[in-house]
Each structure stands twice: as C-alpha cells, then as structure tokens.
Amino acid sequence: MQIPTLEKVLRTVLVYGGLALLLRVGGKRDLAQLNSFDLVVMLLLSNVVQNSIIGNDNSLTGGLLGAAVLVAVNGVMVRVVNRHPRLTRIFEGAETVLVRDGAVDHKVLHRMGLRQADVAAALRRQGAGDLHEVKKATIAPGGAIVVTLTEEAQDVTRRDLHNDREALLNDIRAEIQAAVAGLEARLADRLPKPPAAAPATGQAP
Structure with missing residues (x-):
C-alpha cells in the first residue's frame, strides 16, 4: 500500500x-x-x-x-x-408530522424541503386515496414517510370480518328469539283456557 x-x-x-x-x-x-x-x-x-x-x-x-x-x-x-x-x-433526529387529520403542515414541508406532490405520491402508495383519509403522516428519522389512515379508510382485516359476522349472528339470534316469544304469546291467547274449578261449599257429601 x-x-x-x-x-x-x-x-x-x-x-x-x-x-x-x-x-x-x-x-x-x-x-x-x-x-x-x-x-x-x-x-x-x-x-x-x-x-x-x-x-x-x-x-x-x-x-x-x-x-x-x-x-x-x-x-x-x-x-x-x-x-x-x-x-x-x-x-x-425524531419523526416529524407532515399531515394531521387531513391537513398538510406547509411550514414543515417548506422547512424540510419537501414538495407536496412527493408527499401526496407517498400517501397514495400507502393506501390513502385522499388527504381526508389520512389521520397522521410523519417522516421518520430514516427519511421514510409513514401514514396512519382513519378507521373508515383502513382495509378490512379477517378479524374485522369475524367480528362483523359474530355481531350479525347475534342480531339474528336475538330476532329469532323475539319472534318465537311473540308466536308463543299469540298461541297462548288463542288456545282455550281451562274451566275454572267450582268453589267448595264446605258441606260433607
């Protein structure tokens, strides 16, 4: 060398x-x-x-x-x-908030030298179709933009489907039980009632 x-x-x-x-x-x-x-x-x-x-x-x-x-x-x-x-x-450094509740912080974008078009493209890559769907977007210390979507904009997971199915089944069971109880009450009203017992006279036969 x-x-x-x-x-x-x-x-x-x-x-x-x-x-x-x-x-x-x-x-x-x-x-x-x-x-x-x-x-x-x-x-x-x-x-x-x-x-x-x-x-x-x-x-x-x-x-x-x-x-x-x-x-x-x-x-x-x-x-x-x-x-x-x-x-x-x-x-x-620490993460920096770029978007909060659908509103872009233009001062932060200017300070960091970011263009809004670049941020919008990063948001779309992470599933946000519109700014109103973004709950929070930050730029991490490594430079990556991390997006948190609102609950309405988040994709449905298998757990969500399972919970929705269980809730639907519970509603159906409750409706069936209510319908059966109503039918039983209507049948009870239509059935002939048994004759009342004769009152006792108190005399020996």
Missing part, C-alpha cells in the same frame, strides 16, 4: 463521520425522498470523497482495507445507536 494502514483507517473513519454529519444537517429528505437534484448529489458524493479515503493509493489491498473499515465502522455505529434512544435522536 502507498499509504500507511493507520492513516487509511483514520481517513475512512473521518470521511464516514463527515458524510453522516452532512446528511444529518441536510435533512431527512436526502435520505429517502430523493428528487432528481438529490439523486445527482448522492451520485457525486462517492466520487468527491473517494480520494479523501484512498489518497494516492490505487492498490487492491488499500481499496479492500478502506471498504472493510467502512463496513466495520457502520456496523458498530448502527448497533451502538440502536441501543440508545438518545443517540438515535442525536444522529438521526
């Missing part, structure tokens, strides 16, 4: 940390909700920082070492951050 091993490791770690910081500052949109401009930036980033990692070293060993350090550092960072919610908020 044309660069000492320790220097190459330090270069890789520093570039990894620098890119993570830039993406954190750039916002959640750059992580997942990419438009054409964001895609150009992401494609150029790897080329821009390439020399910062490998320097003048074009050897196979140097490239593999840099790749191994990147994978190792990323694996350690992901596991450490996932174990501590406070670190997750620091490095990735």
Whole structure:
C-alpha cells in the first residue's frame, strides 16, 4: 500500500463521520425522498470523497482495507445507536408530522424541503386515496414517510370480518328469539283456557 494502514483507517473513519454529519444537517429528505437534484448529489458524493479515503493509493489491498473499515465502522455505529434512544435522536433526529387529520403542515414541508406532490405520491402508495383519509403522516428519522389512515379508510382485516359476522349472528339470534316469544304469546291467547274449578261449599257429601 502507498499509504500507511493507520492513516487509511483514520481517513475512512473521518470521511464516514463527515458524510453522516452532512446528511444529518441536510435533512431527512436526502435520505429517502430523493428528487432528481438529490439523486445527482448522492451520485457525486462517492466520487468527491473517494480520494479523501484512498489518497494516492490505487492498490487492491488499500481499496479492500478502506471498504472493510467502512463496513466495520457502520456496523458498530448502527448497533451502538440502536441501543440508545438518545443517540438515535442525536444522529438521526425524531419523526416529524407532515399531515394531521387531513391537513398538510406547509411550514414543515417548506422547512424540510419537501414538495407536496412527493408527499401526496407517498400517501397514495400507502393506501390513502385522499388527504381526508389520512389521520397522521410523519417522516421518520430514516427519511421514510409513514401514514396512519382513519378507521373508515383502513382495509378490512379477517378479524374485522369475524367480528362483523359474530355481531350479525347475534342480531339474528336475538330476532329469532323475539319472534318465537311473540308466536308463543299469540298461541297462548288463542288456545282455550281451562274451566275454572267450582268453589267448595264446605258441606260433607
């Protein structure tokens, strides 16, 4: 290798940390909700920082070492951050509400650099045909838009069908029982009543 091993490791770690910081500052949109401009930036980033990692070293060993350090550092960072919610908020931020009860927060969209058309497309992909069907839509720390639909707009599940069937059967049973009770009462009214017993005279036969 044309660069000492320790220097190459330090270069890789520093570039990894620098890119993570830039993406954190750039916002959640750059992580997942990419438009054409964001895609150009992401494609150029790897080329821009390439020399910062490998320097003048074009050897196979140097490239593999840099790749191994990147994978190792990323694996350690992901596991450490996932174990501590406070670190997750620091490095990735918290979720941000975009839509609440069918109303879009335009100030949040402007602050995060999101277009309403991109948000509407994400809502449709998750089953919302209209904004009025959205109870809550948030953008997660990873950049994904998560949608919670209203109860009326949610798909029917097998449990819902089972509960509806049980409720319908209970209603039918109640109606049958009420009908049988009504028939018994009508039959009781139409049947001849037994003659009343003669009153006792109190005299011996």
